[in-house]
Amino acid sequence: MTFVVLVGLWALLAAGCGAGTGATSVAGEECGPVEVVASTSILGDVVGSVVGEHGVVEVLMPRGADPHSFQISARQAAAMRRADLVVVNGLGLEEGMGGAVETAASDGVRVVEAASFVEPLPFSLDGGGDETGHGSLDPHFWTDPARMAQVVTGLAEALAAADPACAQRWREAAASYREEILALDEEIEVILETIPADRRKLVTNHHSLGYFADRYGFTVLGAIVPGGSTLAEPSPADLAGLVAILEREGIRAIFADTTRPADLAEALAAELGEQVSVVELFTGSLGDPGSGAETYPAMQRTNARRIAAALGDG
Amino acid sequence: MDWLIEPFSFDFMQRALAAGVLAAITTSVVGTWVILRGLAFMGDALAHGVLPGIAIALLADLNPMAGAAVAAVVMVGAISVVHRITRLSEDTAIGLLFVGMLALGVVLISRSGSFAVDLVAVLFGDVLGTGRGDLVVQAVAAAVALGGVAIFYRPLLVLSFNEQKAATLGLRPRLAHLVMMGLITLAVVASFQAVGALLVFGLLIAPPATAVLVARRVPTVMVIAMLLGTGEVVAGLLVSYHFDTAAGATMSGLAVAVFFLVLAAVRAKAVWRDRRAKVGTGDSLG
Numbered sequence: 001m002t003f004v005v006l007v008g009l010w011a012l013l014a015a016g017c018g019a020g021t022g023a024t025s026v027a028g029e030e031c032g033p034v035e036v037v038a039s040t041s042i043l044g045d046v047v048g049s050v051v052g053e054h055g056v057v058e059v060l061m062p063r064g065a066d067p068h069s070f071q072i073s074a075r076q077a078a079a080m081r082r083a084d085l086v087v088v089n090g091l092g093l094e095e096g097m098g099g100a101v102e103t104a105a106s107d108g109v110r111v112v113e114a115a116s117f118v119e120p121l122p123f124s125l126d127g128g129g130d131e132t133g134h135g136s137l138d139p140h141f142w143t144d145p146a147r148m149a150q151v152v153t154g155l156a157e158a159l160a161a162a163d164p165a166c167a168q169r170w171r172e173a174a175a176s177y178r179e180e181i182l183a184l185d186e187e188i189e190v191i192l193e194t195i196p197a198d199r200r201k202l203v204t205n206h207h208s209l210g211y212f213a214d215r216y217g218f219t220v221l222g223a224i225v226p227g228g229s230t231l232a233e234p235s236p237a238d239l240a241g242l243v244a245i246l247e248r249e250g251i252r253a254i255f256a257d258t259t260r261p262a263d264l265a266e267a268l269a270a271e272l273g274e275q276v277s278v279v280e281l282f283t284g285s286l287g288d289p290g291s292g293a294e295t296y297p298a299m300q301r302t303n304a305r306r307i308a309a310a311l312g313d314g
Numbered sequence: 315m316d317w318l319i320e321p322f323s324f325d326f327m328q329r330a331l332a333a334g335v336l337a338a339i340t341t342s343v344v345g346t347w348v349i350l351r352g353l354a355f356m357g358d359a360l361a362h363g364v365l366p367g368i369a370i371a372l373l374a375d376l377n378p379m380a381g382a383a384v385a386a387v388v389m390v391g392a393i394s395v396v397h398r399i400t401r402l403s404e405d406t407a408i409g410l411l412f413v414g415m416l417a418l419g420v421v422l423i424s425r426s427g428s429f430a431v432d433l434v435a436v437l438f439g440d441v442l443g444t445g446r447g448d449l450v451v452q453a454v455a456a457a458v459a460l461g462g463v464a465i466f467y468r469p470l471l472v473l474s475f476n477e478q479k480a481a482t483l484g485l486r487p488r489l490a491h492l493v494m495m496g497l498i499t500l501a502v503v504a505s506f507q508a509v510g511a512l513l514v515f516g517l518l519i520a521p522p523a524t525a526v527l528v529a530r531r532v533p534t535v536m537v538i539a540m541l542l543g544t545g546e547v548v549a550g551l552l553v554s555y556h557f558d559t560a561a562g563a564t565m566s567g568l569a570v571a572v573f574f575l576v577l578a579a580v581r582a583k584a585v586w587r588d589r590r591a592k593v594g595t596g597d598s599l600g
Binding site: 074076081099101233 | 326424438444557
């Protein structure tokens, strides 16, 4: 009896919704607005800067959310189905929504991984295990504006492919934003000039500054949280090893993330006494209004200033 | 009606619905016995204790469901060994294995140095990312659960109320107990794609517990639990769609919320009936 009811109910629902997933845009004459969905607030800002007034960008993750542990709602999954283009970070950053993105792609949604436009780096230092496991590429490419500039070019092509009638418009919009990002890159280089080469060493809360280090000649000595997964935690031996590194190298600051609690970083800093401070950086997400990290360029600038203040001669 | 139909016009919502309904059927049928036999702690421990199996499987690029199943079998076996050869009660054995397995899982993930484990999806589910293959597995699991319960109905029933009697009736309580453990494992392992290893327990316990509040006969409890579970899955997906909440957690949370609503309603009804009875006697006395 139940089964009849259940199957009946199911059939009813299934029948009610046969219609399928809406209209796909035809390569028409007019340059209409596009709908883009971006996973992180950072990508949302970058895509939004390119799209400008010519479309709507919906960002899935709220500001301040940890991208590794974010899960999407059904409404957001539906927004992905309606979008002309879905932009995700890739390289495993969106741990909690990987399946939803994959099935969207297999449902025929145009999905592009921003990280596919740059040359990825392996994680600079791991938490003590071996690095043979697959997926050990670092997803935090946005900490290097030069790479972000390449992503902007890639996004222009993705937008052009999604909206061929207006391909030229997207390439032009992207080119001007790309200039802005390249200028930002030079500006950051100037900000960081106060840090002498022998002090360009970073210890971070989780592995987030590998690309930044690669671009501006820093070395990442270690990270407190091993691996990129949310549940991973360091062993006492890991922490003792980090303390030894910090002492030997005379490190002055541990860089924490605004999206994660900094308890362990604080504990390490306390262990080492007053000469080490914990500095919060915006790494996983843009900040709230007034935080100095409202947009991608502002975020990178603020981070660079904080790093320069912590490590530089200033 | 648009708010009801429109969300399910998406393929992914239809798949999520199917995954949720199949999970609700499997967990309700099995969960009823979990409630009746007071095995909630065992169910909880199994739901969480499969973590190291899933972690190892993901790290070795194997099927996480197979890993979870192996971990569950190891756990059930170890619990029954500890229980049999010591004087410790079963819940002590369950607790030991539960914590041991969970700890092993976290240690493995922390030590692996790999960034590939989608642990968040394992713990909280990925119902919106359900693929066709997942549905086939879940459908088979639901069929096995229904068939298993139908075949072993009498042994399970007698075992739930009187283990001694089961033995004297020749109903082989040990076998029934093993079947029971197998079914719990099946329900948990097959459903974690839909609601996650942490939240599957909500579907396993909440709908049957709610059904027990309003029904007495075991088959009735199962039927009501299935209907409730199905309704909660549909409602959970709709809430997730319209109010922008995480899908798996909404379904599980709703199942527990419904329990308390029904409990309040049942209590209110009882109080009201008592008062009326009292007023009635008062009248007759006066």
